[in-house]
Amino acid sequence: MAFVIEMLDIDKSFPGIRANDHVTLQVEEGSIHALLGENGAGKSTLMSILFGLYQPDAGTIKVRGKEVRITDPNVANGLGIGMVHQHFKLVHNFTVTENIILGLEPRKGLVVDTRKAEKRVEELSQLYGLNVDPRAKIEDISVGMQQRVEILKMLYRDADILIFDEPTAVLTPQEIHELMGIMRRLVGEGKTVLLITHKLKEIKAVADTCTVLRRGRLIGTVPVAETSEEKMAEMMVGREVNFHVEKGPAAPGDVVLKLEGLNVKNAKGLLGVKDVNLEVRAGEILGLCGIDGNGQTELVKAITGLQPVESGRILLGGRDIAHLPVKRRLDLGLGHIPEDRHKHGLILDFRLDENFVVHDYMRRPYARAGVLDTRAIGAQAKKLIGEFDVRCGQGGATPTRSMSGGNQQKAIVAREIDRSPAALVVAQPTRGLDVGAIEYIHKRLVAERDKGKAILLVSLELDEILDLSDRIAVIYGGRIVGVLDAKATNENELGLLMSGSTNKVA
Amino acid sequence: MSKRNTTRLLVPLVAILLGFALGALVLIVTGRNPGAMFLAMFQGATGVNLKAGSFNPRYIGEFIIQSMPIMLSGLSVAFAFRTGLFNIGAEGQLIAGSVAATAVALWVEAPPVIHVLLVLLAAAVVGGLWGAIPGFLKARFNIHEVVITIMMNYLALFLNNWMVLYVFGSKDRIKTALFPATALLKDDALSALTNGSRLNWGFVPVLLSVLLFWFVIEKTTFGYSLRAVGFNKDGARYAGMRVERNMVLSMAIAGGFAGLAGAVLTTGTFNYGRFLPGAEGYGMDGIAVALVGGNGAFGVFFSALLFGMLKAAQPLMQSQGVPKEIASIIQASIVLFIAMSLGIETLISKLRKQKIEALGEEAGV
CATH class of the missing domain: 3.40.50.300 (P-loop containing nucleotide triphosphate hydrolases)
Known part of the structure; x- marks a missing residue:
């Protein structure tokens, strides 16, 4: 089968980071292709390049065999590439149909031809087994249903390459099961699905092929049927898990x-x-x-x-x-590892070592008579960084904001567990x-x-x-x-x- | 890290240079000689008249005098800002401090040094209370501090004028009676040293304030919690810090710095309480000083010297045929360029990249 998307030798750097280092991704038409990697492995960068949000420093992109330059998301849409974002972009007090047609409303004279749009949404919904009521308001329907509205939005725009960014994070097990069915149905109708995830189970359950990235590099592309979760995890992390x-x-x-x-x-x-x-x-x-x-x-x-x-x-x-x-x-x-690491867990503009003592900064050994003991704070930081393998460029002096999400989380967990x-x-x-x-x-x-x-x-x-x-x-x-x-x-x-x-x- | 730090220092420096360049450009466009402006500024800062080859230390004294109150009001704005509060009320806190200084100078009798210390203490405490009120309203009822501090600037102004006219008593409706010598920061020796300038002992509390600011913010646990609140209120609350209390204290300390400036003006630069026809702009200057100084103790120190120099150079500029408003244009454009710091940063990194690329090409890479 032919490749519908080819991203060849893609290079993309940000200040200090090589986000994509000669990455090649080839997606077969009509398949479910998973993109697997740790946080900061370069998955999002690669997909953002495909969706026109970033320009690659080097490399070529081919869609259906033709070389293209995707300068912005409109170009991507024009090529039939659609994306279901992790956080839905829906207007809550609009109906399903109104959300779907937003931006390209069919008109009858001066008014929006809602009836025509509803009919089309209904048809698409039935074709792919999405089971969405076109007249329901977004605020009244479940999260899983909202996600299906996002899928309908792409189908309505005639997208045939669908990118799913961590689609199961917000779903219940039953909804995840249904989503997998929908994905298979999409592929059955000739669409191509690109699934970004770090959940191995889902890849195993639904994907045909899996491309693994690690620290910006391509580790390999494997047929899912011939590999195991353990093997994929090892490829992703670089050691046995x-x-x-x-x-x-x-x-x-x-x-x-x-x-x-x-x-x-x-x-x-x-x-x-x-x-x-x-x-x-x-x-x-x-x-x-x-x-x-x-x-x-x-x-x-x-x-x-x-x-x-x-x-x-x-x-x-x-x-x-x-x-x-x-x-x-x-x-x-009492100890607390908070849900929202940026809002509560960390003072992002503090250095990492300062963040390690947010609870106990006023106590010995971190302070004496109201004056901070930077040496003791630094020693604590060194201990926790080593013990919990917090990856940070400049040790305790690293600006917390500059760290990856995963390492920020490790820092919080380290601090709270260390208090015991x-x-x-x-x-x-x-x-x-x-x-x-x-x-x-x-x-x-x-x-x-x-x-x-x-x-x-x-x-x-x-x-x-x-x-x-x-x-x-x-x-x-x-x-x-x-x-x-x-x-x-x-x-x-x-x-x-x-x-x-x-x-x-x- | 070092690159980040140099950029952090470089940005204000570039902004300052651009500010001066813009001032010079305005002069050139209006057909005047920018050289005269730079000569006047140099003389304002060093007392050396390059053209005539003469030296007059009085200019240095005046330069320091101009820098002192805005250094304190700059510290005031910066301190509140480190806790995430925008103190537009340094002006009012300064006036409240002047009223307290006048009261203690006129009504309290005490031996020489002690009297001055009492004056300074009273000014700092009353300025602090004046600052604590908006801090409290913010913490307790979430009323925006900008609104309250602006309103309290007017309250302070009219309170001062009422006190001067009807409580302290003013014969000429301009000023109070002269203060006793024991209450003064003024010193003839210092004045004589600088050829009759108004230089006074005010620089001692000012410099101590800079050091205190640095020590409290950077070194103490209290400063740590203030900074935490300033960066991320929710994070500070999660960590168990008392966010509301910190806001009140931060505004009180900010008000204390500004109040001290009131005492330095009233018993140093002058030796009487004054009727004020309107705001004198120390609070607004403080915002500019804090902004250019990056809200750090030493940054404020240097930026206050810069703005003090610009103020001190104004009369000199005028005497050389350069309109003194140019100094205000420079001051304003420096603030503007600082506000555009992100653009300047991008510019610097672009220039760096070009340089590196050019070097690479030369090396044949």
Whole structure:
């Protein structure tokens, strides 16, 4: 079969970084081609070049055998290349059809011919089995459905090369399953799919071919059927990776963190967390899973003091901390790996070493009589950088903003685990990290558990929840709809609970 | 790293050079000799008249006098800025400090050195309180500090004038009675040393303020938490820092610096409280000084000297047939170029790249 896209010998540098170093990507027409790589491996740069957002320093791009210069995204659209971005670009109070036709509205005289557009959307939706109601408003439909609207947008524009940028990050297991079906259907109708991801399982499930990048270089292109997840992980990271978190049975002790009848308001002023009761014991990891936006964020913020509590109690070691300031909670033995590393986790304009001491900068050995001891701070930075393999150009003096997302996350995890608090609230600890880093962070979390710490793990990744947790609580609509033994449950059961289809309180 | 640092230093320097170049260009276009302007500036800074070959230290004294209050108001703006607050109120805090200085100078009797110290302390404390009010309103009710500080500038101005006219008492409706000698930063010896300039001991608290600023911001845990709040409020809150308290304290300290400037003016440059027909622009100058100085202690030190020199050179320029407004044009264009720093950075990196490429070609690469 012919190559529909050929990116040959692409070179692209940014100040100080070689983002793409003679990368070649050849995509066969009518196939699902995965692009795999760690964070900062150059996947996004390569796709941005294909989509016309960047110009390559060197190399040629051929679409359907013809050499092209893609100077901006309009040129890409003209060539039939469309992109489903990780963060959807939809107008929330518009209908599905209105969103799809935005920018190229069919007209009848002076008015938009919505009826005609709706008919076309309906047809496309049926052809590809997308099952989207053209008249529904975006704000009323699920995230999975919104993603399908994005897909329809491209199909409506006659795109036949579809780029998916980390499409499953926001979906439930069932929705992921459906998306895979849709991808296969798209290919069946003659489209070509380019899938950017770092989830090996998905590649294995749906892709035909997989191209692996590492640190800007092409490592190889392999037929997925003839390779294994382990092999792909090794190509991506450059060494063997252990997928399964090795951990012994938990030895739960006393209750360390206890939530009693907790109610928390969300940003809209409504109750985002409703009457939540939970217990986390010493020496266990309690996983909290749910679809994004079901109250996890509010719950974490309430426990850690970033958001006020409406009512209820938060007991840490038997003491109610629900109304204490953040500092007191930290001093009483609470730790927090926050969901939003840029907003909360780091002061991006600080140096890396300054970021390592944000909680304890006023204490010995980092300060004496109110004056910072830069030597002690530097020593701590050196220790954590070494221990957690935080990659940074200039050691402790590295401007935090200049570091890659994965290494920023490692720095936060290093800081919080190093404090070794009695109760650690962990939100999305490995989001956007490569498998190597995930493996290490998981190991350290289990080590904390084995030291007898209580860990509340909040994650949107079901695999992570299943691998790490000893018990799993499922949150739906702000309520805990089930607490299960991690060994006795599976993805399907959790998925059903997460979508609110069943209710099971153990 | 070193490249980044040199760029950071280079940008303001390029902006300053461009500012001077623009001033010279304006003179050339209007048919005047830019050389006279540079001669006047040189004389303003060093006291040396290159044309006549004479030296008069009085100019140096006046140059320092002009730099002192804007150095303090610059520190004031910069300090608040490091905590993420925009202090437009240095003017008002300075006036509040002057009122306090006048009150202590006129009403308190104390032995020589102690009296001056009391004057300075009172000015710093009252200026600090004046700054703490908008800080508190921001922290407690999230009212924007820019609005409050601007309003409080007017409050301070009219409070000062009311105090001068009706509380301290003014015979000529321009100034209060003269201060006792014990309250003064003024010193005839210093004045004599610089051929009768208004140079006074004010430079001591000013220099100490620069050092204090540097020490607090860069070295202490308090400064660390202020900077954290300035960079990222949410991050600071997550880390357990008291964001609201830090905002109030930062504005109070910023007000303290400005208040001190009030004392330096009232008991150093002058020796009486003054009726003010309008704002004198020390607060606005402070914003420019802080901006050009990159909100750092030593940056503010040098940029205040630069702007002080421009101010001191104005009368000299006029005497040489150069309109003194040119100094304001230069000052304004330097600020403008600083605001365009990103463009200048790009320019510098482009020039560097070209140079490297040219070198590469020469070497046959």
